Amino acid sequence: MRNIEIKAKVSDLKQLLEKAKILAGQEAIIIKQHDTFYNVPNGRLKLRRFVENGEGELIFYNRPDSEGPKLSSFEKVSLQSPSVAGLNKVLDKALGAKIDVKKTRHLFLVEQTRVHVDEVEDLGSFMELEVCLKPEQEISEGEKIAYDLMEKLGINKQDLISGAYADLIK
Template sequence: MSWTNVEIKARCANIAALRKILEEYDADYKGEDHQIDTYFEVPKGRLKLREGTIENALIHYNRGNQAAPKVSSITYYKPNESAALKATLEAALGIKVVVDKKRQIFFIDTVKFHLDRVEGLGTFVEIEAIDEDGSIGQTKLQEQCHAYMNILNIKKDDLLAVSYSDMLLDLIG
């Protein structure tokens, strides 16, 4: 399965305040997921295996680094057995970095919100405006992302250009 989304990632000092705003907007709460994202060495884009209590997937994506809403091209596969897949990918490609996080997941229509506590990094919010079938379009996705940034009071200075994996790689040098 492939799709396009527009997303932001930002530092968040007060996850409880954002959760309250999402609840006021009747966001559909999917639960808290403890996710281990294992990133593999690949020549193009990023490849990660997500192992969670709610979400499990092999995800390949291409996305530029910028501290603004950014477009991602995503290919998504739901494996039946992630342990065997992980061992195979590790043997073939090597592990680049592992991200350990607790993620609260919310939806409003096709927009997904993550309130994250990332081991070693802190607390963050992500907004993903998702177009799974090409019916929404990039312009509308950008508009949705900006609208929810305003609703959640996310300031430009809080936006991050890089992924959690990049941040962890910078820490471990």
């Protein structure tokens, strides 16, 4: 699976949420997430736990740590409760947990793009775009969609950040 991603710092959360709502044509889906990142030799491996229902996802992904639209390749498996907590213990013992990221995500769907407006504990407000590429789509088409949405949402190039939230938490 592939998508084109960008991540940016948000200075006016209320304004961004309103713009995203207009583009999506509906209210956000609110998701409380707790991500644990593990030590791995390449890429990133995280266990995402959904606070409300105890379910989760194990996600491995590879993407460059650069600002602006970038290709992300990933594999993901959904997990049912109560095995999520047990899996976290096993992964922590086997690989070592690197860091935890807790956030409240406002999810908007705009055509083939997932717009995430995140309030990250101890970090602040951020926005992610994930343009979900269709198998036949070129990377350049996904980048164009990302840039177009950045403009519509009022995201400036100087707001862009590289890496993951886990890289920003000290």
